[in-house]
Amino acid sequence: MELKTDLYKDEKIRELEKEILELKQQLSLVESESPCKSILNEDQKLVDGIGVIDQNFNLLSFDEKSNSFRKRKEDRLSGQKCYSVFCNSNEPCEGCTILKKRTSKLAWYSLQSQLPDNQRKCKKHIIASVECSEPNAPYLVETDLFFQQLFESTGDALLILDCKGRVLKFTDKLNEMLGYSKEEFSQLTVFDIDDPSNSLTFEERVSQVQKTKGAIFETDLITKSGGLIPVESSLCPIKYHDKTVYFTSFRNIQERKETEKELHESEIRFRTLVENATDLVMRFDREHRHVFVNSASLPVLGIPPEDFIGRTHYEMEFPDDLCQFWEEEIEKVFESGIADIIDFSIEVKGREISFEWQLIPEFNEEDEIPYLLAVARDVTKRKQSEKALEEALKTKDKFFSIIAHDLKNPFGSLRALSEALQLNDDLTKEEIAEFAEIIHASACQGYDLLENLLDWSRSQRGNIKCEPEEFDLIELVESNINLLQANIHKKQINIHFTSENNKTVFADKYMVDTIIRNLLANAVKFTYMDGNIEINLLEGEKYYGLSIKDDGKGISQENQTKLFDLDNQYSSKGTAMETGTGLGLILCKEFIDCNNGDIWVESENGEGSCFSFMIPKNKSEFSY
Known part of the structure; x- marks a missing residue:
């Protein structure tokens, strides 16, 4: 550990310096006002009790020995008249010297036993007023008692060393902290209890103190068992009987060190988490300036995090409309103190990215909001999925609409004809044959519809997997003609x-x-009676295909754009009033896309239609 006077400990340094300064001033006052080193009274006998009284004989201060002079043990000394407490009298003692010698409002008294039979009687002496600078034994004793209590009652462990590092005085807290008895500790030096390996040596500290007149540092104290206790210590030189001694305080900071360690580890974990997060994490001050940006800004926005620091969105030259929107939302959270989540999109490198932006206010101890934390998550894929789901729901609705409408016709015909057959027993063979033909056509229509419906449904669920293979295209054409x-x-x-x-x-x-x-x-459905259908093979460098051309009704240019789109599903009745759903062409388009091919239509009203498609010749042209 290094000698520490850095700013982050200023508050503790000022606190310790204040305590040291007060003790130093008080000790200096004792030396200047009480040069007498004797504790004898004017009769050269040991004083049994001392204290302070005011001009009205009220006891203000007293030591423990004064208790033995009390006549009524139940009395409290503080605030009582001295003659009442010590002489059991209702008026000042005869011949009291207080009135004669007092030069100030306060005076010291001393008490001494008078009678050999151990009966205590107050012998009244005024030694001097408080301001007197003459040798004053009771004053010195009282002051020593006061500072002894102050020395022991302070919250920190205290130690006074001479220039050689020998222990002159210490508080009970120090030897108890290190596990020594008073007798054991009094025989030690600073070199026995201070571990210099993590700090400065005593000599280095003394040298530093001589330059700075005091210093704050951290070190480890060695316990009797050999353990180490981290402490924050101050070292200050003071004059005592014309010699320099070193007043030292030790504050146990083990709990603080453990807390700092946990905090540091937590900070490392937090920074590791934030810096490795794929989400964009930012922190703003009240002026909307960036004070922190994590490393995700580079892969997400293409901007290094250091480029943001100290700058607003406007200064970063983002689009003005977005900057205004962001700052308005940030200001709302600053004002309300309530976290919020908003969505926005921004174009980055030609690609639009959708973000979910969470704004979180940061409160300080005064319940103010100096900063705001913003976490932006890329939700582009989610938005695309939501859009796809929305489109799928629309498709589903359209799908059911097609089913309801187009299954109704063939099954309606089947129902009507079957009822007619049941209710009429006198049908001719020709009528029965006609009914049978209609029933067969309706059944075929329903079957074709269901077959396309099942194929399309399986393709939507992903249950139809494209499994390409080599086969003869001509063979498939002939089988379908049959x-x-x-x-x-x-x-x-x-x-x-x-x-x-x-x-x-x-x-x-x-x-x-x-x-x-x-x-x-x-082609068959939309061709008139005695019409023509022409099937031709198409060949390209990498593709084979077919064109199927009829001379039937044809399709308008407007309706051609609807042929391969379920949302704009289009169907019309055939030349023999055949019905359809348009689902077959939609299925054709999906299957063509699965096989890396292409499909298109050429048509005009009244002049027939030509549907064509192309598919790969070879495996090398097929993209999985």
């Missing part, structure tokens, strides 16, 4: 497709099959 042959035949549609073998692609076969089925089914 699957829809009944509907193609019913409308007498001409399919134009030039079959080419071994056009291998790398994609999820199930998804591509679903895409081809939906596009071909839509």
